[in-house]
Amino acid sequence: MKRNVQEEVAKLISEMTIEEKVAQTSQLAYTQMPKERAEEYARKGVGSFLHVLGDDAKHLQDLATSNGKKIPLIFGIDAIHGHCLKKNATVFPTQLSMACSFNTELVEQMADATAKEVAADGLHWTFSPVLCLGRDIRWGRVAETFGEDKYLAGELGSAMVRGYQGDDLSADGKILACAKHYIGYGEATGARDSYDTEVTYRKVRAEFLPPFERVVKDGCASIMTAYGAIDGIPCTANKKLMTDILKTELGFEGFVVTDWDNVRHLIRKQCVAENFEDASEIALNSGNDMMMKTEDYIEAAVRLVKEGRVDESVLDEAVRRILTAKMELGLFDNPYKRLDESVIGAAEHQQLSYELAKECVVLLKNEDVLPLKKDEKCKKIVVIGCNADSVRDMYGDWTYFTHPDPNFDAEPVRPYVTFIEGMLGLKDDFNCEIVHAKGCGILENDEAQLDEAFKLIADSDLVVYTFGDDIYQTGEAKDRADMSLTKAQGEVFDRLTKTGKPIVSVMIASKPMCVPEIVENSKAFLTAFNPGAYGGKVLAETVFGLNNPCGKLPISFPNHVGQQPCYYNYLPGWHCKKYVDMPQRPLFVFGEGLSYTKFEYSDVAFDKDSLTLSVKVKNVGERAGKEIIQVYFRDVVSSVITPVKQLIAFKKIELASGEAQEYKFTFTEKDFSLVLPDERRVMEKGELEVMVGASSDDESLIKICFVQDKTVEIK
Numbered sequence: 001m002k003r004n005v006q007e008e009v010a011k012l013i014s015e016m017t018i019e020e021k022v023a024q025t026s027q028l029a030y031t032q033m034p035k036e037r038a039e040e041y042a043r044k045g046v047g048s049f050l051h052v053l054g055d056d057a058k059h060l061q062d063l064a065t066s067n068g069k070k071i072p073l074i075f076g077i078d079a080i081h082g083h084c085l086k087k088n089a090t091v092f093p094t095q096l097s098m099a100c101s102f103n104t105e106l107v108e109q110m111a112d113a114t115a116k117e118v119a120a121d122g123l124h125w126t127f128s129p130v131l132c133l134g135r136d137i138r139w140g141r142v143a144e145t146f147g148e149d150k151y152l153a154g155e156l157g158s159a160m161v162r163g164y165q166g167d168d169l170s171a172d173g174k175i176l177a178c179a180k181h182y183i184g185y186g187e188a189t190g191a192r193d194s195y196d197t198e199v200t201y202r203k204v205r206a207e208f209l210p211p212f213e214r215v216v217k218d219g220c221a222s223i224m225t226a227y228g229a230i231d232g233i234p235c236t237a238n239k240k241l242m243t244d245i246l247k248t249e250l251g252f253e254g255f256v257v258t259d260w261d262n263v264r265h266l267i268r269k270q271c272v273a274e275n276f277e278d279a280s281e282i283a284l285n286s287g288n289d290m291m292m293k294t295e296d297y298i299e300a301a302v303r304l305v306k307e308g309r310v311d312e313s314v315l316d317e318a319v320r321r322i323l324t325a326k327m328e329l330g331l332f333d334n335p336y337k338r339l340d341e342s343v344i345g346a347a348e349h350q351q352l353s354y355e356l357a358k359e360c361v362v363l364l365k366n367e368d369v370l371p372l373k374k375d376e377k378c379k380k381i382v383v384i385g386c387n388a389d390s391v392r393d394m395y396g397d398w399t400y401f402t403h404p405d406p407n408f409d410a411e412p413v414r415p416y417v418t419f420i421e422g423m424l425g426l427k428d429d430f431n432c433e434i435v436h437a438k439g440c441g442i443l444e445n446d447e448a449q450l451d452e453a454f455k456l457i458a459d460s461d462l463v464v465y466t467f468g469d470d471i472y473q474t475g476e477a478k479d480r481a482d483m484s485l486t487k488a489q490g491e492v493f494d495r496l497t498k499t500g501k502p503i504v505s506v507m508i509a510s511k512p513m514c515v516p517e518i519v520e521n522s523k524a525f526l527t528a529f530n531p532g533a534y535g536g537k538v539l540a541e542t543v544f545g546l547n548n549p550c551g552k553l554p555i556s557f558p559n560h561v562g563q564q565p566c567y568y569n570y571l572p573g574w575h576c577k578k579y580v581d582m583p584q585r586p587l588f589v590f591g592e593g594l595s596y597t598k599f600e601y602s603d604v605a606f607d608k609d610s611l612t613l614s615v616k617v618k619n620v621g622e623r624a625g626k627e628i629i630q631v632y633f634r635d636v637v638s639s640v641i642t643p644v645k646q647l648i649a650f651k652k653i654e655l656a657s658g659e660a661q662e663y664k665f666t667f668t669e670k671d672f673s674l675v676l677p678d679e680r681r682v683m684e685k686g687e688l689e690v691m692v693g694a695s696s697d698d699e700s701l702i703k704i705c706f707v708q709d710k711t712v713e714i715k
């Protein structure tokens with residue numbers, strides 16, 4: 001029989017003591033306390049643990065469901081691009097990498113597969129997707145984002161939430177999603193992780209809220225607050241953001257969880273509270289429902305409610321939201337909901353990781369050198385560079401190499417294919433000799449190793465230079481001031497250019513790097529950021545033409561770190577439009593990416609009444625390929641400054657050689673809207689420009705204008 005969730009939850013709450021209710025609003029970190037203490041908390045009915053795996057979770061659940069009110073625990077885990085804190089789980093491309101695919105279906109399937117692997121471990125909740133925007137590549141967490149654009153982040157985030165949660169949370173293999181970090185976290189001044197964010201609420205609504213709004217509509221079960229602060233108020237202490245906007249205005253029905261130890265941060269880092277009582281009072285009264293990692297919160301909150309500093313109804317509301325999620329997940333019927341362990345790392349998930357990685361490869365330069373052919377020009381290939389054989393740099397952040405505690409030298413678990421393994425796997429088919437010379441590390445050179453490498457190059461036909469970053473240069477609290485090639489890798493490249501050999505450069509890095517010298521001196525340049533377990537295979541297959549690249553950049557590549565922030569939807573008004581010592585165009589722009597075939601856009605029309613755009617796309621090249629059609633708009637004259645262009649739709653298509661098709665995109669008034677200083681959203685009257693094409697670059701867009709004759713308020 002179907003449960004009456006709200007009735008049952010209300011009844012349960014009416015029977016709970018203040019201590020039991022406060023315990024439910026607390027999430028504790030399993031790896032940060034002795035096992036006995038965790039067991040004690042489970043018996044006392046704490047709401048959740050994070051970072052517990054498999055049988056340990058089962059043991060804690062046994063304790064929780066056989067003591068006190070017998071309320072099941074929910075276990076949270078950072079399954080960010082697969083359940084990869086677990087060693088044998090499937091490792092998918094990182095968020096930034098999968099964003100290159102612009103493929104909502106594959107992203108949804110990856111989240112569905114991840115949910116199953118998480119569920120097979122007896123866990124119920126992933127702290128994903130990340131909806132922060134990566135608009136300054138110095139920020140350590142850019143690789144966790146879907147890139148710089150709010151629309152793309154919203155579409156891919158929504159796909160992920162659907163994949164994790166499905167239509168029915170109580171179904172087997174479905175878990176809670178958690179959209180994070182709410183809000184403006186990627187915009188911190190100077191790209192300094194967790195630092196203050198200097199933005200207005202108008203900007204919050206215009207730029208950072210839309211992806212969250214999107215997933216709230218999809219029923220995303222939880223939202224995590226950001227570490228940072230908006231206009232001096234830490235996000236965890238921000239009633240306007242959490243209660244007024246998120247819960248009241250957007251109608252968010254799930255629960256809000258703080259980020260790691262955020263309640264303590266109010267005291268120790270942000271200095272807006274003197275002690276745990278004050279911090280807990282602020283946290284509860286501003287709208288957090290569950291406090292992550294702050295053990296001291298528990299006693300403080302009990303005292304606060306008993307003393308009346310926090311009204312019991314505030315606590316009840318937090319508990320209601322948490323228990324509702326637990327009940328909707330089906331934990332009151334089956335607290336384990338554990339799928340068979342064979343699901344973890346299953347063959348079909350590995351296949352999916354491979355399929356997704358194929359779509360994440362972005363080819364950014366190609367002077368008639370790729371794909372490599374079986375011919376005399378390609379008899380001996382030297383692959384040089386340290387990331388060519390590095391599993392952990394294929395994987396990137398948030399795997400067992402990095403969390404819950406860093407273990408950079410952990411023994412990697414198969415299956416995976418590094419780039420050099422992928423290349424060697426194809427040498428017989430292409431009848432060539434392939435040798436690998438590491439040449440250098442990310443940070444240091446070994447002269448003897450280098451001399452050895454250059455001896456190999458002397459009689460080679462082509463060099464594949466693999467460069468990038470390492471996992472100690474990316475992630476939380478790993479912001480960088482210098483985004484150029486490290487000295488060691490730069491020296492190798494300089495020496496390479498002097499050999500006169502044709503160079504194909506393959507970047508295996510967490511995020512864009514400022515490498516104009518590499519682009520200029522290479523015949524071809526490609527990347528897939530951190531492409532996961534099969535990244536090496538798909539990059540090699542792309543080099544040899546077995547995979548036709550179809551990824552596009554979700555983020556711009558600046559020429560120089562001094563150009564930060566650098567994103568396609570910048571605001572007009574900069575006097576010189578460029579730094580005098582830099583080209584105006586970034587090295588690569590948002591939406592850019594080549595294929596081994598060519599697409600032609602034509603027959604663009606826009607129907608003003610139905611707000612429908614149509615466009616014809618033809619594959620005019622010699623092989624089948626996938627293309628990402630992008631639609632942007634600009635409000636030509638607006639009452640507030642609006643971006644020079646803004647993505648409002650995209651579509652991934654596939655066309656055979658010679659095939660042409662017409663595609664239609666229908667919009668709503670909201671798609672053409674802006675946010676006024678009083679925080680209302682409107683579509684303003686006047687001229688609007690719609691642009692369609694293959695990238696955000698003006699040269700690849702066909703433009704069409706229409707006039708909107710009245711201003712419309714958007715609800």
Ligand code: BGC
Binds near residue numbers: 078476
């Ligand atoms: C990060 C979150 C993460 C949490 C739990 C925090 O430091 O900011 O993204 O989900 O830790 O691991």
